[in-house]
Amino acid sequence: MNPIAMTYIEGPVVEEEVCFTLVELCQACSAEQEHMLTWVFEGVLEPVGSSPQDWRFSGESLRRARLALRLSQDLEINPPGVALALDLLDEIAALRARLQRAGVR
Amino acid sequence: MKFKDYYEILGLARSATQDEVKHAYRKLARKYHPDVSKDPDAEARFKELGEAYAVLKDPEKRAAYDQMGSQWKAGQDFQPPPGWDTGFEFSGGDFGAGPGGEHSDFFEALFGRHFGTGQRGHMRAQGQDHHAKVQIDLLDAYRGAQRSIALRMPMLDAQGRVALQERKLDVSIPKGIRAGQHLRLAGQGAPGLGGGAAGDLYLEIAFKPDPKFRADGRDVYANLPLAPWEAALGAAVMAPTPEGPVRLTIPPGSVAGRQLRLKGRGIPGTPPGDLYVVLTIALPPADSETAREAYRAMAAAFDFNPRQALEE
Numbered sequence: 001m002n003p004i005a006m007t008y009i010e011g012p013v014v015e016e017e018v019c020f021t022l023v024e025l026c027q028a029c030s031a032e033q034e035h036m037l038t039w040v041f042e043g044v045l046e047p048v049g050s051s052p053q054d055w056r057f058s059g060e061s062l063r064r065a066r067l068a069l070r071l072s073q074d075l076e077i078n079p080p081g082v083a084l085a086l087d088l089l090d091e092i093a094a095l096r097a098r099l100q101r102a103g104v105r
Numbered sequence: 106m107k108f109k110d111y112y113e114i115l116g117l118a119r120s121a122t123q124d125e126v127k128h129a130y131r132k133l134a135r136k137y138h139p140d141v142s143k144d145p146d147a148e149a150r151f152k153e154l155g156e157a158y159a160v161l162k163d164p165e166k167r168a169a170y171d172q173m174g175s176q177w178k179a180g181q182d183f184q185p186p187p188g189w190d191t192g193f194e195f196s197g198g199d200f201g202a203g204p205g206g207e208h209s210d211f212f213e214a215l216f217g218r219h220f221g222t223g224q225r226g227h228m229r230a231q232g233q234d235h236h237a238k239v240q241i242d243l244l245d246a247y248r249g250a251q252r253s254i255a256l257r258m259p260m261l262d263a264q265g266r267v268a269l270q271e272r273k274l275d276v277s278i279p280k281g282i283r284a285g286q287h288l289r290l291a292g293q294g295a296p297g298l299g300g301g302a303a304g305d306l307y308l309e310i311a312f313k314p315d316p317k318f319r320a321d322g323r324d325v326y327a328n329l330p331l332a333p334w335e336a337a338l339g340a341a342v343m344a345p346t347p348e349g350p351v352r353l354t355i356p357p358g359s360v361a362g363r364q365l366r367l368k369g370r371g372i373p374g375t376p377p378g379d380l381y382v383v384l385t386i387a388l389p390p391a392d393s394e395t396a397r398e399a400y401r402a403m404a405a406a407f408d409f410n411p412r413q414a415l416e417e
Contacts, residue, residue: 008251008277014287014307028234028307062287062307066236067140074155075134089140097321101381102362 015059022047025057029065035072036065042083044068107182109211111157111170119171123162130158156212166216232295232304240313241278243320244347246372249280254308276308281374284312284320317345323378324371330387331355344382346370353382361386 012018026033037052039045045065047055057065067089068082077085112119115129136142137150144150160166208216237256245252254276257269274293282288287307294304312320319326329344339357343350346367353365363384371378391397410416 006251006275008275009290009293010277010279011288011290011308013279013282014289016286018289027231028305030233059287063285070140071138074138074151076131085141100319100321101324101326102383 013059014062018059018062020057020059020061022052022055022057025061025065028062029069031065031069035069038079039065039068039082042079044079044083044086106210106214109153109156109209111160114153114157115161117161121161123164126158126161130154130162134158153209156208159208160212160216170215229299229301230297231301232297234304234307235294236307236309238309238311239276240311241282243312243315243318243325243372245278246280246282246312246320247347250278252276252278274306278310281372281377282310283322283372284310286310318347320372323374323376324381325378326381326383328385329353329365329382330385331359332389333386336360336384336386346380355384359384 020028022033022036025031026036033052036045040047040055045057045061045068047057047061049055064086068086071077071085072079072082112121115121115126115133117125117129121129133154134151137144137147137154139148139151142151160170235258237258239252239254241250241252244250252275254274255271256274257271274290276288276290279288287309290306290308292303293306296303317327325347327345329342331340331342334340335342335355336359337357339359340355342353342355344353344365344367348370351367351370353367355365361384365382365384367380367382369377370380389396391400
């Protein structure tokens with residue numbers, strides 16, 4: 001195959017170049033709006049904007065929303081529990097990164 | 106096909122109550138959830154748990170499973186006896202129950218291959234967005250790359266059964282991408298319904314394990330072993346970077362664990378990350394008389410107690 005003729009699909013890096021509306025974030029996560037509303041209420045997701053129609057979620061929200069969705073579905077955790085789990089997972093990730101920086105694998 | 110003992114997987118007796126089933130599942134699911142556990146087998150264990158739970162939590166499926174009898178042992182060769190499910194009426198709909206969606210051959214032989222979620226009639230709708238994880242080389246993030254990746258995706262065939270389809274995607278990896286970030290490929294998700302637009306595909310990026318380098322966000326870390334005299338006296342040595350070795354001056358009196366920062370030599374971006382060279386000390390083996398003599402000379406030359414701090 002002639003490599004020059006191949007076309008490579010390009011796409012934006014979500015965390016740097018994308019922000020989501022409520023509808024877009026629901027589509028990206030295959031989640032219901034009411035889930036997102038609950039997680040915004042619990043502080044799991046922090047969009048800017050005053051009302052759900054104006055909300056803009058950062059690209060990083062994709063990872064958090066999907067994680068929240070998996071935890072609530074797979075482990076049957078309620079929204080405050082999901083919020084707590086996400087905070088603790090962030091903390092564990094930060095501690096693991098510190099260990100890794102120190103050379104502990 | 107091997108028989109799966111769903112009771113054993115959940116650590117339960119066959120007489121367990123529905124509450125005990127739920128309790129056992131929740132406890133093990135928390136332990137082996139792939140987002141929580143770092144156990145390399147976590148994902149496989151979690152899938153198995155989800156499958157066991159999907160059967161045992163549902164009184165209909167559990168009763169059908171139970172009536173195959175308790176003489177089966179996990180791992181035994183197994184074929185469902187003909188007509189094993191006669192007399193059971195499944196209320197249906199919930200077959201995709203377990204998390205993950207993909208079940209073992211054993212499960213599918215018993216309960217069929219169906220998707221839990223039905224088609225939403227003939228309305229016009231955008232296709233679902235899909236997600237996949239891909240591993241790239243760290244160097245791809247330094248330089249940008251064009252990669253062909255193979256993805257396996259469960260697709261519904263004409264009969265509404267799930268089949269794994271493999272497809273190849275040629276993807277541009279942008280320079281500066283970091284582990285955990287996502288690429289959004291427009292229109293590469295599930296096809297739309299009734300003329301609706303196709304969904305998007307999100308690729309989550311991870312770096313292949315690398316013997317020399319480890320990335321933390323934009324920053325990259327590499328260990329650099331030194332001989333004791335290089336650390337003590339200072340030296341100029343070649344240090345590895347993902348883009349090739351560079352000459353590095355080691356200051357005299359360096360100790361193990363010291364980090365030398367090579368500014369801007371981490372993953373590119375605005376601002377670029379840094380590369381941290383973490384010094385380690387490698388001891389030469391005392392495997393010849395000359396070497397042992399050198400160690401004895403050191404012992405004689407130093408008034409050095411490495412355990413001083415322990416004695417205070």
